[in-house]
Amino acid sequence: MKLKIGITCYPTVGGSGIIATELGKLLADKGHEIHFISSSLPFRLNKVYSNIYFHEVEVNQYSVFKYPPYDLALASKMADVVKREKLDLLHVHYAIPHAVCAYLAKQMVGGDLKIVTTLHGTDITVLGYDPSLTDLIRFGIEESDIVTAVSQSLVQQTYDVIEPKKEIKTVYNFVDQKVYYKRNVDELKKQYGIKADEKVVIHVSNFRKVKRVEDVIRAFYFVQQKIASKLLLVGDGPELTVVCRMINELGIEDKVLLLGKQENVAELYSISDLKLLLSEKESFGLVLIEAMACGVPTIGTKIGGIPEVIDEGVNGFLCEVGDIEYIAKKSVEILSNSSMHAEMSRNAVKSISKKFNTERIVNQYEDLYHTIINK
Numbered sequence: 232m233k234l235k236i237g238i239t240c241y242p243t244v245g246g247s248g249i250i251a252t253e254l255g256k257l258l259a260d261k262g263h264e265i266h267f268i269s270s271s272l273p274f275r276l277n278k279v280y281s282n283i284y285f286h287e288v289e290v291n292q293y294s295v296f297k298y299p300p301y302d303l304a305l306a307s308k309m310a311d312v313v314k315r316e317k318l319d320l321l322h323v324h325y326a327i328p329h330a331v332c333a334y335l336a337k338q339m340v341g342g343d344l345k346i347v348t349t350l351h352g353t354d355i356t357v358l359g360y361d362p363s364l365t366d367l368i369r370f371g372i373e374e375s376d377i378v379t380a381v382s383q384s385l386v387q388q389t390y391d392v393i394e395p396k397k398e399i400k401t402v403y404n405f406v407d408q409k410v411y412y413k414r415n416v417d418e419l420k421k422q423y424g425i426k427a428d429e430k431v432v433i434h435v436s437n438f439r440k441v442k443r444v445e446d447v448i449r450a451f452y453f454v455q456q457k458i459a460s461k462l463l464l465v466g467d468g469p470e471l472t473v474v475c476r477m478i479n480e481l482g483i484e485d486k487v488l489l490l491g492k493q494e495n496v497a498e499l500y501s502i503s504d505l506k507l508l509l510s511e512k513e514s515f516g517l518v519l520i521e522a523m524a525c526g527v528p529t530i531g532t533k534i535g536g537i538p539e540v541i542d543e544g545v546n547g548f549l550c551e552v553g554d555i556e557y558i559a560k561k562s563v564e565i566l567s568n569s570s571m572h573a574e575m576s577r578n579a580v581k582s583i584s585k586k587f588n589t590e591r592i593v594n595q596y597e598d599l600y601h602t603i604i605n606k
């Protein structure tokens with residue numbers, strides 16, 4: 232049965248926006264009609280699809296309000312689109328504000344609109360600890376017809392912190408192996424001035440404090456003393472200035488390439504030998520599976536959903552937050568042992584095909600939609 236689905240996410244660069252947009256595109260490929268309702272065009276929606284529509288939420292700055300009313304403008308737009316386009320369901324990413332906006336839209340239109348909410352992390356792991364918001368988050372969750380979270384760890388944390396009386400299902404993030412695969416990019420390596428025999432370590436994030444990019448620099452400092460290597464830092468964010476200062480203080484400016492925000496990261500992963508994600512909070516770690524799909528072994532912290540992605544000793548290693556010595560030791564091990572590297576690289580791709588491939592995950596969402604629509 233073909234469905235008419237409204238999708239709301241934060242459309243800026245970030246894991247939740249990527250997942251929401253890619254999911255919409257894949258559902259459209261399967262014949263569903265998709266309506267993105269968000270404050271700007273999701274950045275991955277970069278070509279025309281005949282069954283994908285975009286409805287912009289315009290938030291005006293009225294002088295009588297101290298803050299622009301995004302949530303109300305969104306709820307109102309959702310109600311408008313649901314009524315006009317006769318949507319079957321709204322799939323919203325983030326409990327607050329989006330699940331609560333969807334609830335409000337449902338009250339406005341009446342009828343049998345269904346709400347699916349996906350939790351990505353920050354609404355639970357940060358906002359969930361603000362007592363003034365806990366009841367509202369619980370309300371958004373309990374008023375949804377279906378709630379999913381991107382890892383078992385996030386499901387558990389939601390029960391621990393928010394205590395909702397609602398089943399929450401784990402639906403992992405996914406990566407498109409038609410886009411994320413290892414290509415031959417020796418020329419690109421050359422263009423970056425990286426010698427053929429130099430190893431490449433990569434970190435990709437939005438450089439927020441939780442990502443602990445300083446730990447990446449500290450660990451790499453030891454690695455480059457043992458192994459001829461370069462560090463690629465991809466992304467931008469509030470910690471970049473601190474990170475740059477640290478690189479200068481350690482005198483490794485010539486070993487670190489600051490690439491800023493990049494779109495085609497698959498090519499950068501293709502020249503990389505190791506990926507580091509050393510966050511102190513991470514409900515899943517979408518960047519890990521993007522790297523793994525390109526055959527890059529990973530080292531990640533033993534927190535949140537990361538242990539559900541990295542199989543210890545199989546496709547990478549897990550470490551304690553801030554254990555620089557151990558991270559450096561394991562990095563050197565992977566980079567210097569070519570047979571171990573080759574095996575982990577193969578296993579990384581296998582893990583994606585088995586656990587995190589698009590077809591598997593998109594089917595899971597589709598099945599969930601059908602369970603509520605057929606009720």
Ligand code: GMT
Pocket residue numbers: 244245246247248250351352353356381404437439441512513514515516517518
């Ligand atoms: O990591 C971020 O700062 C961005 C954030 C987002 O809202 O996009 O990412 C969250 O959702 C991603 C997609 O589900 C997950 O892969 C990230 O692990 C999660 N980030 C955190 O939990 C910190």
